[in-house]
Structure formats: C-alpha cells, structure tokens
Amino acid sequence: MIARWRFLLTSFLDEWAWIGRRRPRILLIVLGIPLFYPFVVSWLYSLDTVTERPALVVDADQSALSRSLVAKLDATQEIRVTGRPDSLEAAWRELAANRAEVLVYVPPDFSDRLRRTEQAPVRLWVNAANMLTYGAAYPGVAAAVGAVNAHVGAAWFL
Numbered sequence: 001m002i003a004r005w006r007f008l009l010t011s012f013l014d015e016w017a018w019i020g021r022r023r024p025r026i027l028l029i030v031l032g033i034p035l036f037y038p039f040v041v042s043w044l045y046s047l048d049t050v051t052e053r054p055a056l057v058v059d060a061d062q063s064a065l066s067r068s069l070v071a072k073l074d075a076t077q078e079i080r081v082t083g084r085p086d087s088l089e090a091a092w093r094e095l096a097a098n099r100a101e102v103l104v105y106v107p108p109d110f111s112d113r114l115r116r117t118e119q120a121p122v123r124l125w126v127n128a129a130n131m132l133t134y135g136a137a138y139p140g141v142a143a144a145v146g147a148v149n150a151h152v153g154a155a156w157f158l
Contacts, residue, residue, distance in 0.1 A: 045132070052080040053133050055102035056091045059084060063111035069122070069148045073104060078140030101127045102137045114152055 020027050057073060059066050074081040082100055085091040095103050105123040107113075113120040124141050126134045 051077055051136070053078060053102055053137055054082040054100040055079045055104060055137070056083045056085055056094055056100045057081050057104045057106070058086075058088050058091045059106045060088075060108040061106050061110040065111040065114060065148065065152070066106045068151070069106060069110075069144060072144040072147050073141065076140040076144055078136040079144075095125065095127065098127070101130070101133050102141075104141060117156070 016027075019030075055073065057070050059070055070081060070084070073079050079102060083091075083094060085094060088105060091103050091105075094100055103125040105125075107121060107123075110120045110122070122141070122145055124138065126137045128134045
C-alpha cells in the first residue's frame with residue numbers, strides 16, 4: 001500500500017518537474033493565474049466601491065411619509081441623496097449629465113394610496129454603466145422602502 005502511494009507521489013513530482021523544465025508557460029497558467037487573479041480582480045473592484053452612490057430623489061408627494069422615505073434612503077449605506085429636483089424631466093437631465101447614478105421617483109399619490117392600503121409604486125432608475133452600482137442601489141432602495149412599509153404596517157396594526 002505504501003509503495004503505491006510512493007509511486008503515485010514520485011510520478012506526480014516527476015510530471016511537474018518535466019512541465020517546469022519543458023513548458024514553463026503551462027506552469028504559469030496552471031499555478032500563476034489561479035493564485036494572482038483573485039488579488040488583481042479584488043484590487044480593481046476596490047477602486048470603485050459601491051457605497052454612497054449619488055442619487056436624485058423626485059418627491060412628487062411632499063407628504064410626511066414621503067419625506068420619511070427620502071430620509072431613510074439617505075440613511076442607507078448604498079445611497080447618498082445629492083439632489084431633489086422639482087420635476088422628473090430635470091432629474092433625467094441631471095442623470096444624463098452624469099451628476100448622479102440613481103434616480104428615485106416618489107409618485108404624487110404615494111401617501112394617499114398607502115392610507116387606502118393600496119400598493120404605492122416607487123420608481124427606480126440606475127445608470128447601469130457600473131453594474132456594481134445597480135447591484136447596490138436596488139437593495140438600498142428596497143431596504144428603505146421596506147422600512148417605510150414596516151412603519152406603515154405597524155401604525156395600521158396599532
């Protein structure tokens with residue numbers, strides 16, 4: 001049994017020695033890339049972290065509930081509210097000029113619909129040039145909307 005393992009180990013070492021002498025590029029591909037690739041990719045992604053991405057919020061409702069939603073959006077780690085344009089068209093111009101990466105639209109009937117226990121859609125647009133921004137902005141907005149939803153649900157229950 002030990003002789004078989006010794007034979008297997010010597011064969012393995014002889015094969016790697018042959019590859020190292022005759023084909024060093026194969027050795028680089030087989031060992032070098034798997035060892036260094038994760039470090040290079042993580043370094044590249046660390047340069048463009050996805051925390052506090054600039055966001056615009058168009059609050060067409062202007063109610064206490066929508067202001068609470070905007071405050072919760074700004075409190076998330078993923079989004080930083082940098083502007084509150086008056087109209088959706090102005091916000092689109094800001095987004096097109098790359099002054100922000102995220103646009104959140106709160107409709108004018110947001111609080112009325114919630115009072116009637118209906119769904120109130122909150123629209124989200126993300127500049128997907130950086131997919132990491134999309135991957136962070138969506139959960140950030142969902143967390144803020146979920147927090148407002150929990151608050152409204154608890155108030156309704158009480």
